[in-house]
Amino acid sequence: MNERAQLLLSLADDELILGWRNSEWTGIAPFLEEDVAFSSIAQNEIGHARALYELAARELGTDADALAFDRPLEEYRSAPLVELRRLEWARTIARHWLYETADAIRLDALKESDDEELAGIAAKIDREEVYHRIHAEMWIDRLLGTDEGRGRLDEALDELWPYALGVLDDALRPELVRRVEAKLGRAMQEVAPIARGRHEAELAELHEEMTMVRRSAPAGARW
Amino acid sequence: MTAVYEVFRRERAGSAMQHAGSIVAPDERFAEIYAREQYGRRGESDALWLVPREAVNEIEEFVDEFDLKYRRVDGYSIKERLKEARERAGAAPAQPGG
Numbered sequence: 001m002n003e004r005a006q007l008l009l010s011l012a013d014d015e016l017i018l019g020w021r022n023s024e025w026t027g028i029a030p031f032l033e034e035d036v037a038f039s040s041i042a043q044n045e046i047g048h049a050r051a052l053y054e055l056a057a058r059e060l061g062t063d064a065d066a067l068a069f070d071r072p073l074e075e076y077r078s079a080p081l082v083e084l085r086r087l088e089w090a091r092t093i094a095r096h097w098l099y100e101t102a103d104a105i106r107l108d109a110l111k112e113s114d115d116e117e118l119a120g121i122a123a124k125i126d127r128e129e130v131y132h133r134i135h136a137e138m139w140i141d142r143l144l145g146t147d148e149g150r151g152r153l154d155e156a157l158d159e160l161w162p163y164a165l166g167v168l169d170d171a172l173r174p175e176l177v178r179r180v181e182a183k184l185g186r187a188m189q190e191v192a193p194i195a196r197g198r199h200e201a202e203l204a205e206l207h208e209e210m211t212m213v214r215r216s217a218p219a220g221a222r223w
Numbered sequence: 224m225t226a227v228y229e230v231f232r233r234e235r236a237g238s239a240m241q242h243a244g245s246i247v248a249p250d251e252r253f254a255e256i257y258a259r260e261q262y263g264r265r266g267e268s269d270a271l272w273l274v275p276r277e278a279v280n281e282i283e284e285f286v287d288e289f290d291l292k293y294r295r296v297d298g299y300s301i302k303e304r305l306k307e308a309r310e311r312a313g314a315a316p317a318q319p320g321g
Binding site: 037 | 246247248249250256260264
């Protein structure tokens with residue numbers, strides 16, 4: 001598989017898995033308005049995944065559904081950060097903000113790409129991500145505003161930090177450190193990134209659930 | 224901690240703003256995101272107004288002591304008068320050819 005297809009699949013897998021994880025809050029988010037907003041963000045992420053899979057599918061001579069649902073677990077290129085199942089709100093918000101911050105850096109770099117198609121889709125995705133970032137940042141500001149919020153957020157951020165570093169490659173990582181430290185007004189620990197290439201145990205369960213309908217349908221079934 | 228915001232939405236430029244519903248949010252930034260997601264994500268709105276409920280000046284008392292029904296938008300009922308007129312007519316039927 002060429003580098004372009006690998007890159008597209010990494011991006012698409014991140015968005016699909018995170019979209020799925022965020023959708024696990026549907027119906028049980030802390031309050032109704034947040035439930036609707038967070039579910040909508042989850043849907044957007046899955047929409048981005050679809051667009052990215054379609055580009056990758058053209059390159060690989062297959063289709064988006066096959067890439068999303070027919071690959072064996074080991075072939076997914078998602079970052080471990082998005083695979084974690086965190087049914088606790090402070091960690092969910094911490095992951096959401098860390099991911100959106102890393103994703104913004106990655107999209108900025110892609111928008112500058114010589115590959116016009118890639119630059120175009122990055123710009124298109126980024127126009128929607130703006131609202132995800134506003135959502136994530138206002139939550140961070142809110143949590144930083146009280147001692148209890150700050151304490152819980154800091155704990156979650158420290159725990160997820162090596163995972164967040166793993167979303168980006170070596171070249172883009174320093175920018176993530178800069179942005180995160182600037183927002184929090186504190187230094188983050190220097191730790192080894194938990195990079196893509198290995199998977200969290202929780203992903204197996206999600207993969208099973210995510211591919212269930214596809215596996216149960218006869219080949220070529222149309223919906 | 225939280226406040227209620229009344230949301231008004233406009234379907235297309237040139238139409239009137241109409242009350243869409245209300246949302247509960249911790250502050251205006253949250254309210255904006257929530258309003259976008261609840262009343263704008265399906266392309267159903269071309270503009271939204273967000274108004275803190277406390278900014279709304281509510282009036283809910285209307286006096287009509289002298290029964291000036293004819294000023295109402297739905298006019299006034301002639302049912303009773305028609306009934307009375309029919310009774311009068313029935314009591315004194317019109318004469319044939321009269």
